[in-house]
Structure formats: C-alpha cells, structure tokens
Amino acid sequence: MIQVRNVTKRFGAKTAVNNLTFDVQPGVVTGFLGPNGAGKTTTLRTIVGLVRPEVGSVTVNGTKYHDLPAPMHEVGALLEAKAYHPGRRARDHLLALAQASRIPRRRVEEVLGLVGLSDAAKRKAGTFSLGMAQRLGIATALLGDPPVLLLDEPVNGLDPEGILWVRKLMQALAAEGRTVLVSSHLMSEMALTATHVIVIGRGRLIADSTIDELVRTSSGSRVRLRTPMADAVLPRLQAAGGTVQPGDDGAILVSGLEPKAVGDIAFEAQVPVYELTRLEASLEQAFMELTQEESEFRGQGSEGAQEGHGALPSSGPLPSNGGEAPAAQQGWPAPVPAQGWPAGQQGGAPGAPSQGWPAGQQGWSGPA
Ligand SMILES: Nc1ncnc2c1ncn2[C@@H]1O[C@H](COP(=O)(O)OP(=O)(O)OP(=O)(O)O)[C@@H](O)[C@H]1O
Numbered sequence: 001m002i003q004v005r006n007v008t009k010r011f012g013a014k015t016a017v018n019n020l021t022f023d024v025q026p027g028v029v030t031g032f033l034g035p036n037g038a039g040k041t042t043t044l045r046t047i048v049g050l051v052r053p054e055v056g057s058v059t060v061n062g063t064k065y066h067d068l069p070a071p072m073h074e075v076g077a078l079l080e081a082k083a084y085h086p087g088r089r090a091r092d093h094l095l096a097l098a099q100a101s102r103i104p105r106r107r108v109e110e111v112l113g114l115v116g117l118s119d120a121a122k123r124k125a126g127t128f129s130l131g132m133a134q135r136l137g138i139a140t141a142l143l144g145d146p147p148v149l150l151l152d153e154p155v156n157g158l159d160p161e162g163i164l165w166v167r168k169l170m171q172a173l174a175a176e177g178r179t180v181l182v183s184s185h186l187m188s189e190m191a192l193t194a195t196h197v198i199v200i201g202r203g204r205l206i207a208d209s210t211i212d213e214l215v216r217t218s219s220g221s222r223v224r225l226r227t228p229m230a231d232a233v234l235p236r237l238q239a240a241g242g243t244v245q246p247g248d249d250g251a252i253l254v255s256g257l258e259p260k261a262v263g264d265i266a267f268e269a270q271v272p273v274y275e276l277t278r279l280e281a282s283l284e285q286a287f288m289e290l291t292q293e294e295s296e297f298r299g300q301g302s303e304g305a306q307e308g309h310g311a312l313p314s315s316g317p318l319p320s321n322g323g324e325a326p327a328a329q330q331g332w333p334a335p336v337p338a339q340g341w342p343a344g345q346q347g348g349a350p351g352a353p354s355q356g357w358p359a360g361q362q363g364w365s366g367p368a
C-alpha cells in the first residue's frame with residue numbers, strides 16, 4: 001500500500017503538487033490520471049524519494065522509501081524509459097542493477113524473458129526503439145520481484161501486442177496482491193486495465209474512486225427511455241431531479257436519475273415503456289468533464305476536444321456508449337428547464353405550450 005499525505009512540491013514559483021493525499025491499495029490496478037503537467041511524474045518521483053516535498057510525506061507499506069532496507073525488493077519503478085547507459089547491453093544493464101541489490105543472475109534472464117527481450121539481451125540498449133526501452137524499463141522494475149510497482153506511462157511507444165501484454169501483466173501482478181500504480185493518457189486502455197483511478201489536475205486531487213463510480217456519476221451517463229407518451233412522464237422525471245433531453249431517435253435522455261428511478265416514474269405515470277437503457281459515459285468523457293478546467297496546455301482548436309468529441313456533427317456518427325453523446329458534445333441546447341421544452345429549441349414551434357414537448361419536435365408526441 002502506498003500512502004501519500006498532504007504532499008506539496010514546488011519548483012520555484014511553480015507548485016507541481018499541491019496538498020495531495022491519497023492511498024493506493026494492493027490487489028487492484030490503480031490508474032493515475034491527469035492532464036500534461038498535472039504533477040503525476042512528480043508525485044511518482046516523490047514516492048521513490050527522487051523528489052523531496054516541502055510539505056507532507058509518503059510511505060510504502062508503512063515505511064519511507066529512504067528507510068527501506070532493500071528498496072528494489074520493495075518498490076519497482078519505471079519512471080523514465082531510457083534510464084540506462086546507451087552503450088550498455090540490455091542484459092548487462094540489468095545485471096549491474098541486480099548485483100547492486102544482491103539479486104541472483106537467473107532473475108535477470110527471467111525478467112528478460114518476461115518482457116520479451118531475451119533475443120535482444122546482447123544488444124546495446126542505446127539502439128533500442130522506444131517500445132523496447134519501455135520493455136527494458138519494465139524488466140528493471142520487476143527485477144526485485146517487488147510488491148509495489150510504479151509505472152509512468154508504460155505503454156507509451158508499445159505496439160498493440162505490447163499494450164495488451166502490459167495490461168495483462170499489470171492485472172496479473174495486482175491479482176497476486178501487489179500494489180500497482182500506473183499513469184497513462186490512454187483513457188480507453190486505462191478503462192480496460194485499471195479498477196480504481198486517482199485523477200489530479202494542477203497538482204491537486206480531483207477524483208479518487210473506482211472507474212465504475214467515476215463513469216456512473218459523470219453527466220455523460222444517462223438513461224434512455226422510449227415511450228409513446230413522453231408528455232405524461234416528462235414533468236415527473238423533472239420533478240424527481242432528472243435533466244431531460246431529446247435523443248435524436250425520439251427517445252428521452254435522462255441524466256441525474258438511475259434506470260430504476262426512471263422505470264418507477266414511468267410505471268407511476270402509467271405510460272408504456274418500449275426501451276429503458278443505461279448509457280454509460282466513457283472514462284474519457286468522465287476524465288474530460290473532470291479536468292476541463294485543469295488543463296494548462298491546450299492546442300489550438302482543442303476546446304471541443306476538451307468536451308470529449310466536440311468535432312462530431314450533431315447528426316454525425318455517435319460514440320460507442322450506446323448511440324448517444326452527452327449534451328455538451330453534440331451542441332444541444334442547455335438542459336430542459338423545470339417545465340417542458342422551451343419553444344423554438346431544436347426546431348420546436350414558436351409558442352409551444354410551456355408544459356411538455358412542443359408540437360413538431362422530433363416526433364415526440366407521436367408513438368416512438
Ligand atoms: N525538475 C523540475 N524543475 C522545474 N519544474 C518542474 C520539474 N519537474 C516538474 N516540473 C513542473 O512541475 C509540473 C508537473 O510536472 P509533472 O512532470 O509532474 O507532470 P505530469 O503530470 O507528469 O505531466 P505529463 O502528463 O506531461 O507527463 C509541470 O509544470 C512541470 O513543468
């Protein structure tokens with residue numbers, strides 16, 4: 001287990017890590033996420049004592065890194081892919097580290113095999129591609145067979161087979177009861193790899209939860225209800241705290257309510273239900289929502305991307321969350337106010353009644 005407590009680290013005027021507190025539990029892969037410059041690498045370096053924070057402390061299994069009697073057997077870290085002498089052969093790089101930590105030679109061969117570098121063991125590490133360097137870095141981290149692993153963007157530069165391999169490796173290591181903290185910018189990969197995530201922005205903690213929880217509480221997660229009697233159920237959904245928008249296929253998209261609540265409300269309103277589906281946001285959507293105010297560095301024209309898939313036309317192809325994109329991503333109008341759909345929105349007829357859906361709007365009043 002890793003315990004980060006009230007850590008603050010400044011570089012001159014720049015506060016890289018700001019009063020950061022979190023735990024990393026053993027037994028699951030924990031993703032460490034945040035925009036560029038958020039402070040992920042600085043935090044990881046703090047855990048292994050390469051950075052000394054001005055305030056706060058970090059312990060690994062209850063002990064500060066500097067006080068660990070055999071650090072390579074306690075914590076394995078991949079912080080920099082090319083942290084080796086370029087003129088040294090891959091095997092010799094590992095051998096030197098092994099000998100310094102009294103690790104037997106056969107473990108070097110083991111980790112070379114584990115990361116798929118046995119055939120390249122005699123090559124000078126300086127000739128390695130980025131993906132090969134990452135593999136050597138992972139081999140280095142695993143050398144002491146440590147119960148705690150820190151991996152900073154380990155899949156950066158890996159081919160698809162390599163990415164899949166790292167995913168399975170991390171999950172297998174966690175399943176053995178190890179603590180695995182891994183940073184990445186590949187949200188889809190993180191969603192497949194990690195169970196828990198810690199999200200930081202500008203050095204501060206933004207989220208510390210399971211991916212399931214993060215995605216469920218994202219405003220991008222909604223419930224799709226299809227009924228031929230939308231008018232009857234709409235005010236009830238809003239009264240229960242739901243935010244309601246039209247889907248482009250005539251269904252109602254409800255955010256802020258669970259499918260059970262939407263189903264109960266439809267039942268109480270005695271409307272036929274043709275479809276009731278949970279639409280989960282992607283981890284990427286949840287991440288964008290959490291960090292859109294926290295990105296220090298934005299490319300020109302990336303404002304839409306900050307909202308997830310801003311380049312999508314409103315009637316264009318939809319993301320893979322079941323056929324709907326969150327409101328902000330499709331240029332939809334603001335959420336429906338307390339009573340009904342405002343006149344004039346989405347082609348609604350001017351002067352439409354203040355209750356329910358206006359005439360002519362996406363076929364809402366007709367059967368779905
Ligand atoms: N040695 C240093 N000297 C000065 N500033 C630093 C140093 N190391 C990090 N910083 C600054 O601290 C901030 C956090 O950097 P860090 O590398 O921890 O971010 P990160 O979350 O790992 O970003 P990325 O996703 O780009 O890897 C950045 O503004 C960075 O410029």
Ligand SMILES: [Mg+2]
Pocket residue numbers: 040041042152
């Ligand atoms: Mg970094």
